[in-house]
Amino acid sequence: MLHHRIERGVLVITMRDEVDLGHRVAVAHGIADLVRAHVPAPVVIVLEDPVVRAATLSAVLRAHLMCGGLDVLMAVVTPSAPARRLLEANADAGGTRLVVFARTGQAVDAMAGLRPLWAA
Template sequence: MLSHRLDRGVLVLTVQEDPGIGGRAELAAGITAFVRAYQPAPVLVVIGDPAATPATASAVLRAHRQCEELGVPMSVATPSTPVRRLLEANAASGGARLVVHPHVDMAISAAYEAAA
C-alpha cells in the first residue's frame, strides 16, 4: 500500500492503492512511522490515480497533523484535481500549511529547496 525512497534528502512516500474507509488509520500510521524513522527529512506523499480517493486524502490529512506535531514539513503531490482540492480545503489552517502539487518532480524540488 505504501512505498518509500529518498530523493535529494526528501522522504518520498507513494500511496499505491486506495486504503478504503477501514484502512485510513493504518495508512496514516504507516506514513507517521516512516516520518519518525527519517525525521527531520522533509516528507512528500505522492498519491497516484489508483489511490486518489477521499479515504486516502483523510489518511494524509491525519498524517499531516502528526508531522506538524513532530516539526517535520510535509507536502503532497497528486495529479487528481478533486483530491488536491479536498486536501487544500481540509488542511488545518492553524499550523503549517499543507502544500499540494500537481507534479512529483516540482514537489521534490520545492521540498528540497525549502529544507536547504
C-alpha cells in the same frame, strides 16, 4: 501500499493503492512511522491514482496533522485537481501549511530547496 525512498534529502512516500475506510488510520500511522524514522527530512506523499477516494484523503490529512506535531514539512502530489482542492481546503490551518502539487518533480524540488532551513 506504502513505498518510500529518499530523493535529494526528501522522504518520498508513494501510495499506489487506494485506502479503504477501515485502514485509513493504520495508513496514517504507517506514514507517521516513516516520517519519524527520517526526521528532519521533509516529506512528499505521492498519490498515484488519478481518482482519489475520501478515505485516502482522510489518511493523508491525518498524516499531515502528525507531521505538524513533529515539526516536519509535508507536501502531497496528486494528478487529481478535485483531490488537490479538497486537500488544500481541509488541511489543518493551525499547523504547518500543506502544499499540494500536480507533479512529483515539482514537490521534491520545492521541499529539497527548503531543507537547509531546518537541517542545520
